[in-house]
Amino acid sequence: MNFSIVVPIYNEEDNISELYRSITSALDGIDSNYEIIMVDDGSADGSFSALKAIAAQDQRVKVIRFRRNFGQTAAMSAGFNTAAGNIIIPMDGDLQNDPADIPRLIQKLNEGYDVVSGWRSDRKDTFITRKIPSMLANSLISTLTGVHLHDYGCTLKAYRREVLDGINLYGEMHRFVPALASQVGAKVAEIPVNHHPRLYGTSKYGISRTLRVILDLMTVKFLLAYSTKPIQLFGKWGIYTLLAGLGSGTMTIYMKVFENFSMNRNPLLILTAFLLFMGIQFIVLGLLGELNARTYYEAQGKPIYVIRDRINLD
Numbered sequence: 001m002n003f004s005i006v007v008p009i010y011n012e013e014d015n016i017s018e019l020y021r022s023i024t025s026a027l028d029g030i031d032s033n034y035e036i037i038m039v040d041d042g043s044a045d046g047s048f049s050a051l052k053a054i055a056a057q058d059q060r061v062k063v064i065r066f067r068r069n070f071g072q073t074a075a076m077s078a079g080f081n082t083a084a085g086n087i088i089i090p091m092d093g094d095l096q097n098d099p100a101d102i103p104r105l106i107q108k109l110n111e112g113y114d115v116v117s118g119w120r121s122d123r124k125d126t127f128i129t130r131k132i133p134s135m136l137a138n139s140l141i142s143t144l145t146g147v148h149l150h151d152y153g154c155t156l157k158a159y160r161r162e163v164l165d166g167i168n169l170y171g172e173m174h175r176f177v178p179a180l181a182s183q184v185g186a187k188v189a190e191i192p193v194n195h196h197p198r199l200y201g202t203s204k205y206g207i208s209r210t211l212r213v214i215l216d217l218m219t220v221k222f223l224l225a226y227s228t229k230p231i232q233l234f235g236k237w238g239i240y241t242l243l244a245g246l247g248s249g250t251m252t253i254y255m256k257v258f259e260n261f262s263m264n265r266n267p268l269l270i271l272t273a274f275l276l277f278m279g280i281q282f283i284v285l286g287l288l289g290e291l292n293a294r295t296y297y298e299a300q301g302k303p304i305y306v307i308r309d310r311i312n313l314d
Contacts, residue, residue: 003027003034003106004085008075008155009051009093010041014200016050019095020061026099030106037062037079038093042069072155077169088159090174096124097156098194105158105191114163114186115178117149118156118193125195137213144221145179149190152176156193160186172212176220183224228297230289238282245275 005023009016020036027034038061040048048065055061064078076090087106091097101118108116125131134153142148152175163181173180178188226233249272255261263269297303 001033001035001084002031002086003102004079004083004088005034005036005099005102006039006076006079006083006088006090007036007093008039008041008072008079008090009043009047010069010072010075011043011045011047012093012200013043013046013050015093015095016047016054019093019099020054020058022095022099023102024058026102030103035060035062035083035085037064037082039063039075039079040065041071041075042066071172073169073172073174076155076174080164080169083161086161088161088164090155090157092155094198095200096196096198097154098196101156101193102158104193105156108189108191109158109160111189112187113189114160115181115188116158117151117178117188117190118154119149119151119190120154120195121150121192123151123195124197140214141176141179141217141220144217145176145182145224147179147182147188149178149188151190152178154193171216171219173216173220175213176216179220179224226289228293230293231283231286234282234286234289238279238286240279241275241282242279245272245279248272248275 005027007019007023012019016038023036036058038051038055040051040063048063051061051063051065055063062082064075064082066075066078079090080088087109089102089105091099091102097118105116105118123131123134125134134151138150138152141152155174157178159177159181163184163186164177166184167177167180169177178186182188222230222233248268252263252266252268252272255266255268256263
């Protein structure tokens with residue numbers, strides 16, 4: 001299997017037939033050895049019936065149906081785990097992504113990249129509620145992860161299979177896969193892709209999703225920088241806090257000895273106790289994180305490195 005197209009579906013009954021025709025039209029021209037994995041994320045309309053009808057006519061169409069709505073990340077994860085293709089291409093099921101861009105993604109991937117991300121340079125969404133939050137989020141994500149992309153939120157991407165094999169998705173983490181892939185040395189590129197206005201149905205995502213993305217970004221930043229060495233983060237802040245506490249305590253003693261200022265009336269004494277306590281807490285948290293990291297890697301036999309090539313090794 002050369003290509004696997006993964007499409008999360010949630011209440012997209014009116015879009016499914018046209019989506020199927022668009023994907024097959026785009027891929028039949030370059031390679032017939034592909035599969036389309038449609039993941040019904042607990043749709044409440046006739047999406048599953050439409051998917052079953054298409055799958056009955058085309059064996060290349062695989063359908064997964066969730067018992068309830070688990071979210072886009074879960075749907076994409078199920079599709080990735082099922083995919084048999086060497087190249088995996090996720091896309092939205094609302095016809096806003098253009099399957100005609102798939103050959104261009106594959107062409108860019110064949111230039112030596114491991115991940116090619118789509119960039120909706122002419123995005124057909126509302127400016128205030130969609131474009132502005134997206135621009136701010138992309139800027140923040142690029143800064144914190146060090147992987148600079150214009151459009152992390154674009155679902156249309158192309159991945160080499162080996163890049164996704166070691167990545168588990170939770171929360172809203174699907175948008176951060178390029179950053180997570182860079183952690184294992186993947187080469188990431190971005191190309192402009194088409195974006196169409198939604199014709200049928202309504203968007204499932206609003207501005208409230210921004211908060212969830214920010215929380216997941218914290219997780220990604222931690223995974224990228226400190227997943228194998230949490231003591232380096234928490235221990236560092238613990239030392240800083242202890243030093244601040246010692247400085248505050250020293251000032252408290254100085255004021256008592258040289259200025260005859262009562263210690264029990266000095267707010268610096270409370271600050272000293274608080275900082276010393278927090279410093280110890282930070283260090284203990286770092287040590288617990290080290291134990292968890294070792295449990296995570298050693299219990300699974302999971303190495304802390306990724307090998308790209310082997311020469312003269314059995």
